[in-house]
Amino acid sequence: MGLLIFAEMSGKEVHPVAFELLGRGKEIARELSLTLEAVVCGAEDDVAEELIKHGAENVYLYHCEQEIMMCKECLSSLAKEIRPEIFLFGATKFGRALAPRVAAALNTGLTADCTDLRVEDGEFIQIRPAFTGNILAHIKTRSTPKMSTVRYRVMKPAEREDREGRTIRKDLPPNIPGSFALIKREKMESIDIQNADVIVSGGRGLKNREDFRMLETLAYLLGGVVGSSRPLVDDGWISRDHQVGFSGNTVKPRIYVAIGISGSPQHLAGMRNSEMIVAINSDPSAPIFRYADYGIVGDLYEIVPELIEKLEKNETSHE
Ligand SMILES: Cc1cc2nc3c(=O)[nH]c(=O)nc-3n(C[C@H](O)[C@H](O)[C@H](O)COP(=O)(O)OP(=O)(O)OC[C@H]3O[C@@H](n4cnc5c(N)ncnc54)[C@H](O)[C@@H]3O)c2cc1C
Structure with a gap:
């Protein structure tokens, strides 16, 4: 069983939140005896190599646009196949839009905007502010995969190490071709x-x-x-x-x-x-x-x- 993280791309680079997910993911995977895995859409082998150097044991690569509906299809079909115990996303604009769609397709819950993830008494605990930030809720989830979006810059990124892992190229799920066509990409005014x-x-x-x-x-x-x-x-x-x-x-x-x-x-x-x-x-x-x-x-x-x-x-x- 695995702990899967979605490695979001930001242009040609991996979004730094993915390295933060790998950082905490590595600790949790060790404590729960899970395999640490990553999935990425629209990237090449060098990106998979980077994710491996940052702790991923397996990296699933989809050669498709990082477009929301395509990613939703790829990620939900992968999760149905490999059945991760835990599935983590960065709480970026894209991650916040993608994770609920994947959760709905997998018929599972999602804890949004976590500020910490832990293992307590052998259980995976998601921590997020509640009641307008006055308390920190510790959430235990029964449905699997246990899904969370995690805020950017709240966790330490994984260190880069010289290590080996597996890159697994995945075919696009059959329902993608024809279902979605990217007609035009509009650049919205946005700041980082x-x-x-x-x-x-x-x-x-x-x-x-x-x-x-x-x-x-x-x-x-x-x-x-x-x-x-x-x-x-x-x-x-x-x-x-x-x-x-x-x-x-x-x-x-x-x-x-x-x-x-x-x-x-x-x-x-x-x-x-x-x-x-x-x-x-x-x-x-x-x-x-x-x-x-x-x-x-x-x-x-x-x-x-x-x-x-x-x-x-x-x-x-x-x-
Ligand atoms: C569920 C929930 C989520 C929320 N999320 C957020 C959030 O993400 N971010 C957020 O910011 N708020 C959030 N809020 C709102 C939050 O509770 C406050 O209402 C908000 O932060 C107040 O904004 P403010 O400080 O600009 O305004 P105010 O509290 O009205 O403060 C204005 C300040 O300006 C000062 N001031 C006035 N005139 C001048 C002047 N001429 N020169 C210098 N100083 C002056 C005043 O002394 C005062 O301190 C949320 C609320 C809820 C319920």
Whole structure:
């Protein structure tokens, strides 16, 4: 019996969350005497080799587009054939869309957005925040495969080692040809907030959606991207890709600048592990200051333009 991970591709590279799944997967597989296996769609032998070096004993390769319905067919047919005990996905945008489809096809459950996976008393336990992040639920699943999506950047990636494994090329399941045709790939505007080194996030302290421009300028000058608390996403001021927190992205940048953000538990859940937190807030008692390495009490509409001016001067003096 095996512990299978879906190794998502990001362009020609394996998405780093797959190495994190292999890292924790290796420990769990050892404790439960399972074979650690990976499946990948739309990759070549060199990718399988990388997954093996990171701990996979067997890698199943499907030569098809990493397209959601094709992947669903490949993964569910593989799971029916090899019957993994545990099946893990990264909680990326793609993984969050794919895993429930596979779970439905396998008639099993899915624990979404796990922040930890463990073995306790010989049982596989999935851990995820519940009740808006106020408690951590420890979930034991009876149906098999036991399926989870796991948040990116919450686990240590597997170390790369010199090791051998098997690459198994799989034929596409018979129901694929003709069923799905990729007509056109549209590139949506999206940002890679989870890998950003610097994030400048805005909250309800902003008065208008246009004020995000000011944050974009600051982010640009710091070499980062713009993030947001949830209310502004819900109001349609900025896309969900930018949302940080419990129901958004978990981030771990070198610098996180929280501007006009109070520091609710749900927001903190997504950014409290940042290396350095800088908070700008007019309310000195805002909870965010309890987590900030540097706090500036004041009106963001005075402080942010001043910061931008200083950084721009600094830039021109280096030219
Ligand atoms: C199930 C669930 C999931 C959730 N998921 C998320 C999530 O993923 N991410 C998330 O962010 N929230 C999430 N929330 C919402 C969360 O509970 C808070 O409502 C939200 O984080 C508050 O956003 P905020 O800090 O921007 O706004 P507020 O709490 O309203 O804070 C605004 C801050 O701006 C300051 N301010 C106002 N004017 C200025 C000014 N001129 N200059 C400087 N500071 C100023 C104020 O002092 C205040 O501290 C979730 C809630 C639920 C129930």
